[in-house]
Structures are given as structure tokens and as C-alpha cells.
Amino acid sequence: MGRYILKRLLQMIPVVLGVTILVFTILYFIPGDPVRLLLGAEPTPAQVEAKREAMGLNEPYLVRLGKYVEGIVLHFDFGKSWIYNTPVTSELLQRFPRTLTIAVICMLMQILIGTPLGIIAAVNRNKWGDRLSMFIAMFGISMPNFWIALMLVLLFSVKLGWLPPFGIGGLKYYILPCIANAFPGIATQARQTRSSMLEVIRSDYITTARAKGMSEFRILMKHALPNALLPIITVVGNGMGMLLAGTVVIEMIFGIPGIGWYLVGGIGNRDINVVQSSVIFLAIAFTMIMLLVDLAYAFIDPRVKAQFAGQKRRHHHAHA
Amino acid sequence: MLTLNSITMEDQPVKPRRKSQFVIVARRLSQNSSAVIGFVVALLLALMAIFAPIIAPYPYQKQDLTHSRAAPSAQHIMGTDELGRDIFSRIVWGSRFSLSVGILAVLLGTAVGMVFGALAGYFGRVVDDIIMRFMDILQSIPGILLAITISVVLGPGLFNTLLALSFGGIPMACRLLRASILGIRHQEYLEAATSINASTTRIILKHVIPNTFSPLLVSSTMSIGNVIMMGAMLSFIGLGVQPPTPEWGSMISGGRGLIRTCPWMVTFPGLFIMLTVLALNLFGDGLRDALDPKLKK
Numbered sequence: 001m002g003r004y005i006l007k008r009l010l011q012m013i014p015v016v017l018g019v020t021i022l023v024f025t026i027l028y029f030i031p032g033d034p035v036r037l038l039l040g041a042e043p044t045p046a047q048v049e050a051k052r053e054a055m056g057l058n059e060p061y062l063v064r065l066g067k068y069v070e071g072i073v074l075h076f077d078f079g080k081s082w083i084y085n086t087p088v089t090s091e092l093l094q095r096f097p098r099t100l101t102i103a104v105i106c107m108l109m110q111i112l113i114g115t116p117l118g119i120i121a122a123v124n125r126n127k128w129g130d131r132l133s134m135f136i137a138m139f140g141i142s143m144p145n146f147w148i149a150l151m152l153v154l155l156f157s158v159k160l161g162w163l164p165p166f167g168i169g170g171l172k173y174y175i176l177p178c179i180a181n182a183f184p185g186i187a188t189q190a191r192q193t194r195s196s197m198l199e200v201i202r203s204d205y206i207t208t209a210r211a212k213g214m215s216e217f218r219i220l221m222k223h224a225l226p227n228a229l230l231p232i233i234t235v236v237g238n239g240m241g242m243l244l245a246g247t248v249v250i251e252m253i254f255g256i257p258g259i260g261w262y263l264v265g266g267i268g269n270r271d272i273n274v275v276q277s278s279v280i281f282l283a284i285a286f287t288m289i290m291l292l293v294d295l296a297y298a299f300i301d302p303r304v305k306a307q308f309a310g311q312k313r314r315h316h317h318a319h320a
Numbered sequence: 321m322l323t324l325n326s327i328t329m330e331d332q333p334v335k336p337r338r339k340s341q342f343v344i345v346a347r348r349l350s351q352n353s354s355a356v357i358g359f360v361v362a363l364l365l366a367l368m369a370i371f372a373p374i375i376a377p378y379p380y381q382k383q384d385l386t387h388s389r390a391a392p393s394a395q396h397i398m399g400t401d402e403l404g405r406d407i408f409s410r411i412v413w414g415s416r417f418s419l420s421v422g423i424l425a426v427l428l429g430t431a432v433g434m435v436f437g438a439l440a441g442y443f444g445r446v447v448d449d450i451i452m453r454f455m456d457i458l459q460s461i462p463g464i465l466l467a468i469t470i471s472v473v474l475g476p477g478l479f480n481t482l483l484a485l486s487f488g489g490i491p492m493a494c495r496l497l498r499a500s501i502l503g504i505r506h507q508e509y510l511e512a513a514t515s516i517n518a519s520t521t522r523i524i525l526k527h528v529i530p531n532t533f534s535p536l537l538v539s540s541t542m543s544i545g546n547v548i549m550m551g552a553m554l555s556f557i558g559l560g561v562q563p564p565t566p567e568w569g570s571m572i573s574g575g576r577g578l579i580r581t582c583p584w585m586v587t588f589p590g591l592f593i594m595l596t597v598l599a600l601n602l603f604g605d606g607l608r609d610a611l612d613p614k615l616k617k
Contacts, residue, residue: 018457023469030473138605142598144549146556147572147590154583245462249553253576264557267472279469283461290460 004298012291019283020072024065027276034082037270055082078277083269088277092259096281099258102174102250103243106182110239114186115232118193122201123220133190140187146249149180153253166255177254181246185239189232196231200224230301237293241286348610355606361599369415376409380566389582399584401574407585410566411592417478417567418596422548425482426540429489434536437494438524441501452498455491463488464550471559481560485547492539500532534611541604545597552593568593 071077157165248260266274384404398407440451474480552569554560561567575585
């Protein structure tokens with residue numbers, strides 16, 4: 001197991017490096033001269049040149065990329081904001097707990113609400129409970145989270161006045177953002193749980209367990225759920241990426257100063273290093289969560305461990 | 321052992337069987353009421369997009385400041401915005417952008433992904449390694465963040481938005497095609513095809529793609545809805561298709577500040593996003609069940 005963890009950690013390094021290089025390279029092609037935007041009206045060519053030099057924009061692509069990657073890898077330093085000239089790293093670290101709080105609460109909601117709903121639906125296949133929960137889940141995956149957020153604000157803040165629509169300052173400020181962000185995830189979770197439970201329920205060993213006279217509940221808990229768990233965990237992992245990315249609009253709507261709002265602000269200011277670093281930071285966070293999911297996989301599924309012990313290579317597919 | 325018979329039969333059964341397969345799937349689909357509803361609604365929305373100039377009661381850009389911020393009424397069934405523009409008309413015109421961006425972005429992403437998948441699966445070794453590691457990297461960036469990043473560089477506009485959104489679909493199509501090539505690579509009928517000198521391109525087009533067709537079709541149908549939502553999200557945060565072009569996401573964004581007084585500005589465009597995505601998802605679900613009867617026992 002230790003070897004497996006180490007191997008997965010090492011595999012993560014090229015992915016993180018690759019993400020950094022990819023995002024940097026995409027944003028390298030930003031059209032227009034950012035310096036002119038910074039200096040405002042009619043800067044002299046000398047001013048422009050001095051600013052470009054100071055920001056390191058005159059250096060070739062590879063040198064700039066090298067410096068950026070070196071900063072992140074060796075000093076965990078994402079450079080400075082182009083507009084405010086403040087260090088991006090401290091801003092990201094200060095904001096990350098808020099983003100992570102929302103994402104983790106949403107993930108818990110997704111697991112604690114979505115999974116039981118899916119199980120209930122699968123067990124009551126084609127009865128009204130199944131149809132109703134799948135009907136709601138279908139709506140859940142069909143609404144964009146920013147619209148759910150605004151509808152929740154409309155109902156709970158504007159009409160009912162129960163919850164604050166904006167800002168931070170206590171638990172109740174997190175309720176609407178978390179519901180809005182978690183809703184699509186809960187729906188996905190319920191759908192995936194249902195279909196993987198249905199798959200398992202049809203297996204021969206479930207029939208055998210029934211023939212032995214085992215109670216339905218014990219069959220569910222001892223045989224069905226553990227075997228249905230793997231696809232369910234995958235959805236949790238992938239969902240975490242959606243939840244983290246979903247915070248971008250959610251934080252913007254609810255005025256929560258997390259990384260998402262920082263990113264949106266960076267887009268508005270054309271502060272490319274803020275955009276770049278926020279995206280990379282969130283992607284790294286996502287990769288680490290996927291790593292934890294993978295480890296959970298190996299922990300739960302003896303086949304993965306056995307496979308690793310037997311073969312020298314395991315292909316990991318992150319797709320849903 | 322291959323007999324002469326099985327070699328000359330090589331690509332004979334493909335055509336008639338595919339036709340009947342289509343009939344079977346269509347029949348199964350037509351028995352699934354939610355898939356039929358999804359299909360009909362999606363069709364209606366497509367017709368609405370095509371005949372937008374006829375359906376929309378007002379030109380989408382027509383301002384009427386005397387009737388600005390009007391609540392829904394007989395005259396303006398979904399109300400007007402802050403410039404007095406008819407919201408229903410703007411929604412009707414906006415369906416053109418959402419639908420075309422959704423469908424084209426998925427087609428583009430799937431096509432590019434398939435090319436990579438075919439290369440990876442067919443050539444294997446180093447080519448496979450490089451392509452798949454690149455896909456790993458692409459998938460490590462959550463879809464909307466990737467779209468945001470590309471959109472920041474490309475700037476606003478329909479085509480640029482479409483391009484930015486297409487990248488997210490590449491890894492899925494690539495993996496599906498690659499997996500199915502690896503799955504059938506050692507099957508006898510491919511050996512047979514190779515033995516009669518069928519070219520690589522022919523083998524991929526005639527044997528590999530038809531085998532991947534159904535999973536690809538299902539995953540693409542399901543992702544159109546997702547891409548439409550992402551496109552709306554891009555315009556909502558100020559990227560993608562920009563005002564004054566009527567786009568559902570940017571209409572919601574424009575109404576956000578007026579949610580206390582004019583909730584219709586936010587509600588109706590969102591309802592149409594939901595309706596569109598819901599229809600496509602219902603149809604996609606039905607398609608999956610119809611193509612894979614194993615799941616529908």
C-alpha cells in the first residue's frame with residue numbers, strides 16, 4: 001500500500017507540471033499589450049519599455065515559463081498581480097479556506113443526500129419513490145448552478161427574508177451558496193448511485209444471498225452497497241472538480257471572497273497572472289483530491305491492490 | 321482458422337445490419353415516454369431557433385423606454401428589461417446561440433478527440449503515451465475553468481466561445497475511441513481485414529468507428545446540455561457571447577442587479593436553459609437505454 005501511495009504521488013508531479021505549462025501557454029497568447037492597459041492613457045514608449053522590463057514580459061517564452069514554474073515548485077510563489085503588484089500566493093492562501101469550505105460542505109451534502117436517495121430509488125425501482133427522486137434529479141442536472149443560486153436568493157432572501165443574499169459573516173451566509181452549488185452534484189450522485197446499485201442488485205451473489213434467507217437490509221448493506229461503491233466514489237471525485245469550479249460563479253453571486261471571486265475579478269481587470277494562478281491553484285487542489293479518491297479506491301477495492309502487486313502499470317481513467 | 325468464406329464476407333453484413341439496428345433503436349426510443357418528450361421539446365426549441373424572426377413578437381434589439389422593466393403582461397408575456405426590450409423575443413433569438421454553440425462545440429470536441437483517440441489506439445507505444453498523458457492534463461483542469469482560460473485569450477464572440485467550449489469534450493471522445501480500438505484490436509475480423517490488405521484508414525472507418533458509435537453518441541448527446549450550461553456561465557461572468565447579443569446567460573447576468581424589482585429578467589432565461597438541457601438529457605438517457613438494452617432488463 002505504501003508503494004502504491006508513493007507511486008500515485010509521483011505520478012501526480014507530471015500532471016501538475018503539465019497543467020501549469022498548459023495554462024501558462026494558453027494565456028501566453030493573450031492578444032494586446034497588457035502594459036498599455038496598465039499605464040493608462042498615452043504612455044511614452046520609454047515608460048512602456050521600462051514597465052515591460054520590470055514585469056519580465058520582454059523575456060522569451062521559455063524563460064518566463066521557467067521562472068513561473070520555478071517560483072511555484074521551489075518557493076510556492078505564484079508571482080505578483082499585474083494590476084495591484086501584490087503577491088498572488090498570499091491572496092490565494094488566504095482565500096482558499098472559504099472556497100474549500102463551500103466545496104467540502106457541498107461534497108458532504110452530495111454524499112449524505114445523493115447516495116441514500118440513489119439507494120432508495122434503486123431498491124424501489126419503478127415505484128413512485130424512484131420515479132419522483134429521479135424526476136427531481138433530472139431537473140437537478142439540468143439547471144446551471146448560478147441560476148439556482150439566483151432563484152434561491154429570490155425565494156429565501158427577497159421574498160421570505162430568511163437568509164442573507166450576500167457577504168460573509170457566519171454560517172447562515174454559507175447556506176444558500178452551498179445548496180446552489182451542491183444541487184447538481186446531489187442529483188448526479190443520486191443518479192449514479194441508482195444505476196450502479198441496479199447493476200449490482202442483478203448479480204448472482206445477491207440472488208444467492210436471498211436464497212440463503214438473508215434479510216433485504218443486510219443484503220443491501222453487506223453485499224450490494226460495498227460492490228456498488230466504486231463508481232459512486234468516482235462520481236464524488238469528479239464532482240469535487242465541478243464543485244471547486246462551481247464556486248467561481250457562486251462566490252461571485254454571493255460575494256464570498258474566495259478564489260473563485262478572485263478569478264472573476266482577475267478576468268474583469270485582465271490581470272492575467274491572477275487568472276492563471278487561480279486556475280492552476282484550483283486545478284492542483286482538484287488533482288490532490290483525485291489522488292485521495294484513488295487512494296480510497298485502492299483502500300476499498302482489493303482488486304486494485306492486487307493488480308498493482310501483480311502488474312507494473314495501471315491505467316487510471318479519470319473520466320466519468 | 322480463417323476460411324476463404326469468412327474473408328470474402330468481410331464487410332458484407334455491415335450495411336443491412338446497421339439499418340435494422342437503427343430501426344430497432346428508434347422503436348425502443350419511441351416506447352420510452354420521457355425520451356419522446358425530450359425529443360419533442362428539443363425539436364420545438366430547434367424550430368424556435370430556426371424560425372426566430374417569425375416567432376419573436378418584437379425585434380430583439382428594439383428598445384421601448386416608456387415600457388422598461390414592465391412585468392409580464394399580455395403585451396410582453398415575459399416582461400421587458402431595463403431598456404424596454406421584450407424578454408420573450410430576446411429568449412427566442414437567444415436560443416440560436418445556445419443551441420448552435422452547444423451542438424457545434426460538442427461536434428468539434430468529439431471530432432478532435434476521435435482523431436487523437438484513433439492515433440493513440442492504433443499506433444500505441446510512444447504516441448499513445450504522449451496523447452494519453454496530454455488527456456490526463458486536460459482533464460485535470462475542471463471543464464469550466466479550462467473554458468474560462470481559453471475564452472480569456474480568444475475574447476468574446478460566437479465562434480471563439482464555441483472553440484473554448486469544445487476543448488472539454490476532447491478527452492472523453494479520445495478515451496472512448498482508444499478504448500474501443502484496444503478492445504477490438506486482436507479480434508479475428510480485424511485480422512481478417514488486415515490479411516486482405518484493407519488500409520488503416522479503411523479499418524478505422526469501417527470497423528472501429530461503428531463499434532464506438534453508440535457510446536460516443538450517448539456521451540455527446542448528454543454533453544450538449546452541459547456545454548450549453550457552460551456557455552451560459554461564460555456569458556454570465558462576462559466572457560463568451562456578449563451583450564447586446566441576446567444570450568440566455570448574459571440576460572441573466574444583466575437582470576441580476578434588478579432581481580428585487582424585476583425577477584422575470586432572471587427567471588425566464590434560466591427556465592429556458594433548464595428546459596433545453598432537460599430535454600437533451602431526457603433524450604440522451606433514453607438513447608443510452610435504447611442502445612444498451614443490457615441496462616434495461
